Amino acid sequence: MPEDKKKFVAVIGGGQCSSQEAELAEAVGRELARRGVILLCGGLGGVMKAACEGASSEGGITIGILPGGNRRQANPYVQIPIVTDIGYARNAIVVKSAQAVIAVGGSYGTLSEIGHALQNDIPVIGLNTWSLSRNAHPENSIIPAKNPTDAVGKALELIKN
Amino acid sequence: MPEDKKKFVAVIGGGQCSSQEAELAEAVGRELARRGVILLCGGLGGVMKAACEGASSEGGITIGILPGGNRRQANPYVQIPIVTDIGYARNAIVVKSAQAVIAVGGSYGTLSEIGHALQNDIPVIGLNTWSLSRNAHPENSIIPAKNPTDAVGKALELIKN
Amino acid sequence: MPEDKKKFVAVIGGGQCSSQEAELAEAVGRELARRGVILLCGGLGGVMKAACEGASSEGGITIGILPGGNRRQANPYVQIPIVTDIGYARNAIVVKSAQAVIAVGGSYGTLSEIGHALQNDIPVIGLNTWSLSRNAHPENSIIPAKNPTDAVGKALELIKN
Amino acid sequence: MPEDKKKFVAVIGGGQCSSQEAELAEAVGRELARRGVILLCGGLGGVMKAACEGASSEGGITIGILPGGNRRQANPYVQIPIVTDIGYARNAIVVKSAQAVIAVGGSYGTLSEIGHALQNDIPVIGLNTWSLSRNAHPENSIIPAKNPTDAVGKALELIKN
Numbered sequence: 001m002p003e004d005k006k007k008f009v010a011v012i013g014g015g016q017c018s019s020q021e022a023e024l025a026e027a028v029g030r031e032l033a034r035r036g037v038i039l040l041c042g043g044l045g046g047v048m049k050a051a052c053e054g055a056s057s058e059g060g061i062t063i064g065i066l067p068g069g070n071r072r073q074a075n076p077y078v079q080i081p082i083v084t085d086i087g088y089a090r091n092a093i094v095v096k097s098a099q100a101v102i103a104v105g106g107s108y109g110t111l112s113e114i115g116h117a118l119q120n121d122i123p124v125i126g127l128n129t130w131s132l133s134r135n136a137h138p139e140n141s142i143i144p145a146k147n148p149t150d151a152v153g154k155a156l157e158l159i160k161n
Numbered sequence: 162m163p164e165d166k167k168k169f170v171a172v173i174g175g176g177q178c179s180s181q182e183a184e185l186a187e188a189v190g191r192e193l194a195r196r197g198v199i200l201l202c203g204g205l206g207g208v209m210k211a212a213c214e215g216a217s218s219e220g221g222i223t224i225g226i227l228p229g230g231n232r233r234q235a236n237p238y239v240q241i242p243i244v245t246d247i248g249y250a251r252n253a254i255v256v257k258s259a260q261a262v263i264a265v266g267g268s269y270g271t272l273s274e275i276g277h278a279l280q281n282d283i284p285v286i287g288l289n290t291w292s293l294s295r296n297a298h299p300e301n302s303i304i305p306a307k308n309p310t311d312a313v314g315k316a317l318e319l320i321k322n
Numbered sequence: 323m324p325e326d327k328k329k330f331v332a333v334i335g336g337g338q339c340s341s342q343e344a345e346l347a348e349a350v351g352r353e354l355a356r357r358g359v360i361l362l363c364g365g366l367g368g369v370m371k372a373a374c375e376g377a378s379s380e381g382g383i384t385i386g387i388l389p390g391g392n393r394r395q396a397n398p399y400v401q402i403p404i405v406t407d408i409g410y411a412r413n414a415i416v417v418k419s420a421q422a423v424i425a426v427g428g429s430y431g432t433l434s435e436i437g438h439a440l441q442n443d444i445p446v447i448g449l450n451t452w453s454l455s456r457n458a459h460p461e462n463s464i465i466p467a468k469n470p471t472d473a474v475g476k477a478l479e480l481i482k483n
Numbered sequence: 484m485p486e487d488k489k490k491f492v493a494v495i496g497g498g499q500c501s502s503q504e505a506e507l508a509e510a511v512g513r514e515l516a517r518r519g520v521i522l523l524c525g526g527l528g529g530v531m532k533a534a535c536e537g538a539s540s541e542g543g544i545t546i547g548i549l550p551g552g553n554r555r556q557a558n559p560y561v562q563i564p565i566v567t568d569i570g571y572a573r574n575a576i577v578v579k580s581a582q583a584v585i586a587v588g589g590s591y592g593t594l595s596e597i598g599h600a601l602q603n604d605i606p607v608i609g610l611n612t613w614s615l616s617r618n619a620h621p622e623n624s625i626i627p628a629k630n631p632t633d634a635v636g637k638a639l640e641l642i643k644n
Binding site: 408409410411413414415429430431432433434435436437438440441442452453454455456 | 570574595597598599612613615
């Protein structure tokens with residue numbers, strides 16, 4: 001079980017995704033698990049499922065913050081389902097429970113999560129995802145990564161204590 | 162008081178804003194009130210306050226969906242304060258309670274609201290605000306407006322029945 | 323429209339109710355409207371609908387804080403639907419947006435609202451509703467009323483400024 | 484780590500509590516851990532802290548669903564902090580993420596959790612806590628337990644599959 005100071009990283013992205021995005025997410029999940037990080041996500045399919053599958057394959061811990069009212073909504077690789085039943089307002093909880101966020105692809109739900117994360121000064125690392133048009137806070141925007149290992153490395157570096 | 166079929170439009174943007182953004186927001190608020198539309202917003206300062214002030218000056222109705230636990234948090238032009246006490250997860254409620262959204266400027270909180278709105282197929286009209294890098298849904302993105310009157314006109318056109 | 327200092331009172335109770343409860347709720351709604359108070363509720367049927375119908379019949383303003391994602395969920399007497407889409411976590415918002423609460427009958431959802439209200443020091447007046455077994459805070463519990471007029475009178479007296 | 488079918492039980496009660504309540508909660512936590520159950524709670528002090536301490540002392544897993552925006556708010560025995568930042572609306576998430584709930588003492592926040600749990604057909608076992616005045620649903624109310632072992636036994640029996 002998690003010792004006192006396990007790190008928590010959220011992986012966000014579409015509930016449906018391309019096979020390339022799934023590969024990226026799975027590799028992110030594996031790398032997080034190898035480095036002893038707990039994986040948070042929205043608990044559903046697509047990028048979330050691929051990331052949980054990757055983490056599970058390396059013995060990592062996976063948490064799914066579900067929008068609905070039933071734990072069966074979770075993908076099969078979620079070990080700890082949190083049943084919010086607050087719909088997509090749960091997006092804010094996914095990112096706030098994390099110390100850094102890795103975005104893989106994603107649509108408007110992912111965009112809302114990026115907004116909530118950056119509003120709360122939680123670092124966001126991007127893999128093939130949104131880029132932002134405004135330098136709302138030049139010191140705090142999406143940080144592009146070259147590949148899953150780079151994304152995890154950058155996320156862990158940026159976690160504030 | 163509102164008859165059965167009053168329209169609801171949200172105005173979103175920064176809790177702090179430039180004087181140019183405040184002018185745009187106030188003009189949007191005035192135009193909404195003149196056209197009999199109920200104005201929703203997050204109830205705080207900046208763009209929200211300017212929009213409420215504009216609407217009030219034309220006798221319009223203003224609703225503020227507050228993040229905190231006390232109605233005194235509302236700007237003085239909010240007539241109907243809704244006290245959510247759920248923090249910035251209330252961003253999702255601001256846009257879902259509206260039938261169209263007008264974004265004026267804005268930072269990451271506004272970005273999260275744009276994400277929540279577009280995820281729910283609620284039209285978003287933009288005035289000097291974010292532009293989006295991905296055509297997640299080509300038929301559904303931020304629609305730029307030339308000026309406040311144009312923004313309100315486009316918002317009302319796009320309200321689905 | 324509401325002047326600066328309109329009072330807000332929530333009426334809570336079952337989404338289904340007996341005809342006796344509906345009569346009580348409707349009378350509460352009428353009395354609130356006559357006294358210039360804005361009526362908040364959960365926006366659905368049963369006690370909520372009866373209260374809104376009563377308030378509307380006297381020209382009062384009615385707000386419905388809906389659990390679902392569509393304003394059509396509101397009963398026909400809700401003039402201002404707030405679409406939370408956070409399910410029954412919205413119960414906390416119904417009571418926190420009010421300055422006093424009147425409970426008519428009700429089941430477990432109502433019980434959760436009574437708990438949220440009293441936890442926040444919002445006075446709760448009861449008509450044929452739960453009574454509480456513990457004096458968690460002797461100075462702050464459900465205050466029984468004899469009839470709808472008495473309930474509204476007590477609610478307005480207890481609103482703190 | 485949790486295998487597929489770990490059970491989740493929430494322990495609810497005051498953020499401040501008597502030493503007798505703390506003893507009960509700690510014993511509940513220990514018994515849950517011995518029986519391989521994951522402990523959920525609101526993550527703060529009082530009953531929540533005592534329950535987490537008990538579970539941790541037996542090697543159990545503890546999850547804290549926090550009301551605030553910072554994981555440091557969690558008591559030191561929470562291994563998995565979930566940062567909701569939605570205030571006491573998080574009470575609904577604490578109970579909905581559980582398959583059964585054990586209430587130890589508690590004030591109005593606990594009462595709101597009992598209401599949310601019973602509204603969702605989640606069994607509630609009580610130790611020195613509220614008793615309910617209405618048989619809203621005669622088949623579904625607070626089930627009294629004689630002691631912590633009895634409470635855990637009843638909770639596990641009542642978990643539906």
